[in-house]
Amino acid sequence: MLLYLPEDHRLGNWRASAEEVSAEPEGEGTAESPYQISNADQLYWFVEHGGVSAHAKLTNNIVAIENLVNSSGDLNGGSYRSWTPIGASESAYGYTCAFSGTFDGDGHTISGLYDDKSRTYSGFVGELSGRNHMNYPIPTHLKTIFRVNEHETNASNLSGSIVCDCGCKYFTILHNENRQYDQSIRYGEQDGLKVVAICNNCRKKHLVFDEATQGYNGLVCGDFKTALDSCLSDYICHKCGSTIFSISLDIEIEDKEQFIEECVNEYPDKFSLDDYIDAFDWITINVCCKKCSKEIEWISLELS
Ligand SMILES: [Zn+2]
Ligand SMILES: [Zn+2]
Structure with a gap:
């Protein structure tokens, strides 16, 4: 050619x-x-x-x-x-x-x-x-939408960005990060942090994070309840007011041996070997405003 x-x-x-x-x-x-x-x-x-x-x-x-x-x-x-x-x-x-x-x-x-x-x-x-190599320990709910940044990913940290299956990397973001402070939001005391991304191209909705089911607190301890989508609000760029962002994630991976010891061996009917990828220890969510290019270090949450 x-x-x-x-x-x-x-x-x-x-x-x-x-x-x-x-x-x-x-x-x-x-x-x-x-x-x-x-x-x-x-x-x-x-x-x-x-x-x-x-x-x-x-x-x-x-x-x-x-x-x-x-x-x-x-x-x-x-x-x-x-x-x-x-x-x-x-x-x-x-x-x-x-x-x-x-x-x-x-x-x-x-x-x-x-x-x-x-x-x-x-x-x-x-x-x-890109479609990821199966060897990366990508949490189950992110498997099809997580594009690994190979330079930053190693045995204990998974780094990358969210890309819709349609190829688009821009999203509107729904969340309840402000649930404790915003009086207009009805939420349950036990609602976990939830972040949902809606593709700006095909409008498909992707779950990015749910504290009630993911991470050590959610998967293993079950500390929270899943918040209803009706309790979520738009994330807005505090610099320009836009609501369209690219999203990058860093996930600190749970040690596999430790997970096997603490969970799989103790509760074999509840956990299997591969669940360690959903029991990650820490999540960092950073976003970048499409309109003004402002990069925002948004969420950094320890999960164990
Ligand atoms: Zn899409
Ligand atoms: Zn902006």
Whole structure:
């Protein structure tokens, strides 16, 4: 595949014709029925309209732009349609979402793509939504939405950020951290801290933390009750008032041997070996405001 990325060539904007706009390929974009991409117009349609979690399959070799470069590899003159990397389209939401779908080349090739924009993520695919290696001790409820930061993760600390299965990393956050102080909130004395994130793209709701069921206090001691979602309120940036954030977590992992000794051996009908990942000792939740980029060290809670 050839991706030509000249540095100082600005060759004008490409404009969509009616033909290209109606280039929707066969298929539904699902894993069972991926889009069937057979020509360049369908390929551009996929990146611009397919969505960051769609599935596609190539059914032909595709030359996106004929004679893009000459025999010595230099750009031929002309005006070219620019390629937006999959997972780097900002049109719909004003920010990029990582690609969480699949693109099956099925033995075919793509060549002649042209991209003259400088961006954080370049290439055929921009940013890929990562799936974690199973060896990381990720608490059960975070398994599908926790992206591990490998540089900061070790045997006793799990570090990373929350990414929705649709690829989006921005959320509105519901919580009851202020339950003791806010008179307007009805809460039970035993309500544990609860943090819920709602994806800003697909609106899917993810549980980030529930003190009643997670951590040593919740899982092992059962000290709290799960708060109702109706008792939660929006987290708001105290600098700019926005309610959209990225979320990062640090989790101090419970020592496995100690957990086996204290819990599995003592209460074999209640705990199994693998439960130690849900019995973590400490959670730190930090958020970053999407609008003003303010980083907030929000919650730091010992759980044992
Ligand atoms: Zn989502
Ligand atoms: Zn802000």
